Amino acid sequence: RRTRQQAWEEHQLENAVSKENIDEIYVPDSEKYEFVFDKNAMIDFTNDSDDMLDDSDAESEDSAEKEERNNLLSQLEVEEKRIKTISESRKLLPVFAYRDELMSAIKENQALIIVGETGSGKTTQLPQYLVEDGYTQGTKFQIGVTQPRRVAAMSVASRVSDEMNVILGQEVGYSIRFDDKTTANKTILKYMTDGMLLREFLIDPLLSKYACIMIDEAHERTLATDILLGLLKNIMEKRTELKLLISSATVNAKKFSKFFNDCPIFNVPGRRFPVDIHYTLQPEGNYINAAVTTVFQIHTTQSLDGDVLLFLTGQEEIENTREKIEEIALKLGNRIPQLLITPIYANLPQEQQADIFQKTPENCRKIVLATNIAETSLTIDGIKYVIDPGFVKENSYVPSTGMTQLLTVPCSRASVDQRAGRAGRVGPGKCFRLFTKHSYENDLEAMPRPEIVRTNLSNTVLLLLSLGITDLLHFPFLDKPHISTLTKSLENLYILGALNSKGQITELGKMMCEFPCEPEFAKVLHSAATHPQCNGVLDQCLSIVSMLHETTSIFVGNKKEATSHIVSDIDSDHMLYLTIYEEWRAANYSRTWCQDHRIQFKTLLRVRNIRNQLARCCDKLGLTKRNQAAIVQQAGHDNVMVGKITKSLISGFPLNVVKLTPSGYQTIGKAKGGLLVNLHPSSVIFQNQKEKGKKLDKYILYQQLMLTSKEFIRDCIPIQNEKWLFEIVPQVFNGIKGK
Ligand code: CDP
Ligand code: MG
Numbered sequence: 001r002r003t004r005q006q007a008w009e010e011h012q013l014e015n016a017v018s019k020e021n022i023d024e025i026y027v028p029d030s031e032k033y034e035f036v037f038d039k040n041a042m043i044d045f046t047n048d049s050d051d052m053l054d055d056s057d058a059e060s061e062d063s064a065e066k067e068e069r070n071n072l073l074s075q076l077e078v079e080e081k082r083i084k085t086i087s088e089s090r091k092l093l094p095v096f097a098y099r100d101e102l103m104s105a106i107k108e109n110q111a112l113i114i115v116g117e118t119g120s121g122k123t124t125q126l127p128q129y130l131v132e133d134g135y136t137q138g139t140k141f142q143i144g145v146t147q148p149r150r151v152a153a154m155s156v157a158s159r160v161s162d163e164m165n166v167i168l169g170q171e172v173g174y175s176i177r178f179d180d181k182t183t184a185n186k187t188i189l190k191y192m193t194d195g196m197l198l199r200e201f202l203i204d205p206l207l208s209k210y211a212c213i214m215i216d217e218a219h220e221r222t223l224a225t226d227i228l229l230g231l232l233k234n235i236m237e238k239r240t241e242l243k244l245l246i247s248s249a250t251v252n253a254k255k256f257s258k259f260f261n262d263c264p265i266f267n268v269p270g271r272r273f274p275v276d277i278h279y280t281l282q283p284e285g286n287y288i289n290a291a292v293t294t295v296f297q298i299h300t301t302q303s304l305d306g307d308v309l310l311f312l313t314g315q316e317e318i319e320n321t322r323e324k325i326e327e328i329a330l331k332l333g334n335r336i337p338q339l340l341i342t343p344i345y346a347n348l349p350q351e352q353q354a355d356i357f358q359k360t361p362e363n364c365r366k367i368v369l370a371t372n373i374a375e376t377s378l379t380i381d382g383i384k385y386v387i388d389p390g391f392v393k394e395n396s397y398v399p400s401t402g403m404t405q406l407l408t409v410p411c412s413r414a415s416v417d418q419r420a421g422r423a424g425r426v427g428p429g430k431c432f433r434l435f436t437k438h439s440y441e442n443d444l445e446a447m448p449r450p451e452i453v454r455t456n457l458s459n460t461v462l463l464l465l466s467l468g469i470t471d472l473l474h475f476p477f478l479d480k481p482h483i484s485t486l487t488k489s490l491e492n493l494y495i496l497g498a499l500n501s502k503g504q505i506t507e508l509g510k511m512m513c514e515f516p517c518e519p520e521f522a523k524v525l526h527s528a529a530t531h532p533q534c535n536g537v538l539d540q541c542l543s544i545v546s547m548l549h550e551t552t553s554i555f556v557g558n559k560k561e562a563t564s565h566i567v568s569d570i571d572s573d574h575m576l577y578l579t580i581y582e583e584w585r586a587a588n589y590s591r592t593w594c595q596d597h598r599i600q601f602k603t604l605l606r607v608r609n610i611r612n613q614l615a616r617c618c619d620k621l622g623l624t625k626r627n628q629a630a631i632v633q634q635a636g637h638d639n640v641m642v643g644k645i646t647k648s649l650i651s652g653f654p655l656n657v658v659k660l661t662p663s664g665y666q667t668i669g670k671a672k673g674g675l676l677v678n679l680h681p682s683s684v685i686f687q688n689q690k691e692k693g694k695k696l697d698k699y700i701l702y703q704q705l706m707l708t709s710k711e712f713i714r715d716c717i718p719i720q721n722e723k724w725l726f727e728i729v730p731q732v733f734n735g736i737k738g739k
Contacts, residue, residue: 043293045278045432065274072271073427086163090128093121094270102126102266103133106212110236111244111263115253117270118418119379119425122247123147123216124160127189130212131164135243136188141211146194148222149346150176152377155353157181157191164189177516178549178610194224198231201467202513206235212243217377218256219248221450221478227460230476231467233260249376251414251447259478273424275386279437287389288317290434292324294387296336298432299365304337306384306429307366309374311419313393313408315552318343318369325367338364344378345371347551349602356380372411375418379425386423386431390416390444395455399488404456406706412448413440452481459518461489462498465505466513495654495731496523515617521545524652525614529623533727534647535630538623540578541648546611547577548703548715554580554607556598572717573684573703574649575642581607639720646717647724649701654729656705658713660698665713677705680712698722 090096095116105112116122127143130136136143147153157174166172173182175192182190194215200207207213213232218225232244246256253265284290291310298308312318322341329339342355360366360382368380372392392411397404411419416433423429433440461472469475472486493499498509498519508526515522527534528541547554554577570576580597584604587593594601618624650657658665658677666674679686679700688694697718704714719725725733 043284043290043297043434044281069273069428072273090121090125090163093125095121095125095268098266098268099129102268103129105264105266106130106243106245109264110240110242111246111260113253113256113260113263113265114245114247114268115250115265116247116268117272118249118376118421120268120270122268123152123156124163126245126247127212127214128160128164130243131189135211137211139185139188142187142209143189143212143214144197144207144210145189145191145214145216146197146225146228147191147377148194148217148220148225149373149377150193151344151346151348151353151373152217153191153193154350155357155378158354160189160191178606178613194222194228198224198228198463199516201231202463205467206239207242208239210242212245214245214247216247218246219252220376221252221448221452223451223455223457223460226450226452226478227464229256229259229478233476236260249414249418255478259476272421273426273428275420275424275429275431277420278430278432279440280434281436283436283439284389284434287391287434288312288321288324291387291389292321292328294432294434295325295367296328296332298385298387299339299367300336302385302430304363304365306427307360307368307380307382308385308387309368309370309380309383309422310387311374311389312369312371313391314371315345315347318345318371322369340364340366341369342366343369344373346373349552349606351602372415372419374422375415380422382426383422384427384429386419386429387434388416388419388431389434390439392448394449395451397454397456397485399482399484404705405711410444412446413444414447416440416444450479452477452479453485456492457481457485457489458492458496461486462493462505462509462513462519465499466510470503492655493519495729496520496652498523511621514621516613517545517549520652521548522652524648525618526623527651527728528644528648529618529627529630531648531651531728534644534651535627537641537644537648538618538627540641540645542611542615542618543581544574544578544645546607546614547581548574549610550603550607552600552603552606554600554603556600570684571642571688573715574645574717576684578645580604581611643720643724646701646719647728649717650719650724650728653701653703654725654732656702657719657725658700658702660696665700675711677702677711677713679716680706680714683714683716685716685718699725 095102102114114122114126123145127145130143135141145156147156153174153176157172158168161168161170161172164172168174169181170183170186172189173180173187173191175182175190175196177193177196197207197213215225215228215232218229229246236242236244244260246260248256257263257265280290291312295308295310310321312321322343325339325341329336338361340358340360342358344353344356356368356370356378357380358366366382368374368383370378374380388411390411391408392415393406394409395404396407396409420431420433423431435443464472464475490499490503493509494501494503496508496512496519498506498512500506508523509519511526512519512522515525524541524545525538529535529538570579580599581604583597584590584593584599589604589608591601593599594604615624618627657668659668659674660666661674664676665679666676668674679689681687681690685697685700689696697720699719699722700713700716701719702713702716706712706714
């Protein structure tokens with residue numbers, strides 16, 4: 001029997017073409033795929049009780065179930081008719097019925113675990129109850145609510161400010177990296193990413209301005225959430241009046257309770273309608289094509305009164321799938337009812353986020369393309385069909401090589417069950433799993449692995465050390481990270497100069513913590529301003545680092561097309577980003593310049609905002625002054641300057657270097673047996689080598705390593721002189737010296 005993993009691997013193999021035709025490889029499969037919608041070509045799904053094309057599943061139920069269903073439905077209808085205002089709709093949420101019980105449980109316990117169905121009102125309502133019951137004592141204290149994802153923090157804050165009828169950013173605000181929408185002395189309810197609250201420990205280790213902290217979506221077990229739980233456990237005794245709420249899906253509740261000295265678990269019973277689960281009969285090799293097929297299968301065979309939620313793994317996949325669906329819909333024209341396609345992923349620009357909550361117009365079906373953000377963090381009303389390929393993107397860190405890869409891996413059973421549940425909120429729903437029942441029962445892991453055991457811990461270790469927590473082995477971790485990962489982190493931090501040889505945090509290490517970016521980038525900026533071999537290029541490095549931080553695409557359409565307008569002789573992605581930013585700045589940050597050069601104006605505005613914040617941080621730390629002292633008047637991007645920029649980058653990312661070998665580019669660093677990698681075809685260097693026939697660079701520094709059908713490196717700069725490696729980071733490149 002072919003397992004799903006095998007099917008996936010075969011599909012990857014089919015895609016993995018030899019070097020000669022590498023051009024083809026990054027054309028997403030869904031683009032190559034000519035889709036002809038044909039009823040005979042539909043995917044066969046199996047289901048224990050019924051056939052999806054037969055819409056009469058209600059008949060196969062026993063009458064008691066049916067009655068209960070109808071009861072629920074009519075109850076809901078009656079309730080919904082009563083909704084006139086947003087404040088009334090609050091009273092319809094399941095948590096409202098338990099308001100008093102909940103509030104007295106909170107009063108009696110310092111820590112409380114709250115378990116409830118997604119959409120029952122935990123995130124939006126509980127913090128409001130706390131405000132209503134006076135926990136903030138006017139504006140004296142704050143209520144802080146953490147979210148694993150930026151989009152969730154923003155969208156929930158916006159919803160709650162509506163419900164409370166206040167302007168977002170005043171009484172109710174949010175705080176995410178590079179975007180703080182709160183007002184000092186006024187904001188009492190603050191939604192934020194878990195990473196932001198973590199940073200607040202640096203300024204205020206007892207979190208003294210908070211009356212209550214709610215760690216939301218704790219079951220997601222992000223690294224930041226896990227560390228927060230440990231830090232909070234540490235301060236609970238000192239802050240006896242601090243209330244801690246932890247909201248979780250059922251799966252982890254007991255574990256959290258045990259961690260907080262067996263604190264009580266409050267269960268909010270929710271309403272959930274039954275969901276019919278359908279599986280494919282065969283493993284699907286290409287889940288994107290299967291998903292697109294299923295979208296049209298549902299759209300053309302199922303009644304129009306239910307929207308579709310399709311789970312995908314990331315932005316690129318979502319955008320490609322969206323194009324594919326739109327293209328087919330266009331071909332089918334008015335032979336099918338209209339489709340409204342709305343994407344949602346972590347980096348979706350704010351201006352598009354509200355779209356998913358839009359009410360679906362008449363005679364139209366909404367198709368929501370979401371990452372696992374829609375698994376529990378966001379509730380979209382009206383979903384009746386869920387399509388689940390059963391994959392998720394996960395960090396995977398290999399301590400022996402020090403490399404982090406983003407991998408697409410099968411979800412856990414807990415995740416796919418949660419996803420299926422999203423179909424049963426407004427009424428009975430259906431979930432189409434693009435894998436077999438056998439696979440569900442035998443191949444899937446029961447639970448996802450917490451991030452702390454599969455990610456690089458350098459940032460976390462640096463943060464803990466700067467908080468004075470030096471005994472890492474005895475820190476209360478919910479799940480202990482691997483010792484090898486901790487050791488590797490200490491080693492990394494030592495290489496960066498954040499720790500001294502005794503493992504103590506250095507001045508530079510403390511400085512790195514102040515930056516709202518990874519220590520590696522902070523090191524780049526620090527070197528650009530102060531390192532005797534690189535100083536004087538802080539301004540340029542600020543622009544580059546800010547451009548690298550913006551994760552949505554800078555280009556309108558294809559990068560290659562866009563860039564050919566701007567430059568002809570640029571050697572690296574970094575210098576391309578710098579040139580774009582500087583030209584835009586010279587054009588007075590103009591919108592027209594962006595249009596003329598096929599650059600996303602809004603994206604550059606965000607880059608500018610990031611840059612301003614990083615620059616302010618440099619001012620504060622005295623780096624700007626030190627840089628100015630070193631500046632030699634330079635015109636254009638001459639070689640000296642490019643060299644200095646490259647050296648600054650080496651100082652921050654010494655392990656992200658690949659070397660040309662007879663079999664291709666190979667990762668180096670201390671670990672033996674490097675990994676063979678390929679230049680991503682979108683890279684300027686790839687284009688130079690491939691199209692302009694430039695000679696291959698011996699060493700290249702990359703910013704991103706990704707694994708799709710092959711290992712790719714992205715955002716690359718050639719290292720023109722290999723001596724730089726030894727000069728800047730001798731600890732790593734000792735071996736190169738004599739050669
Ligand atoms: O946190 P939990 O999953 O328990 O529920 P919630 O996020 O507080 O959502 C409660 C209700 O608010 C749901 O019915 C959502 O549809 C609605 N909501 C919304 O309309 N817009 C948002 N941005 C967030 C929630
Ligand atoms: Mg929630």
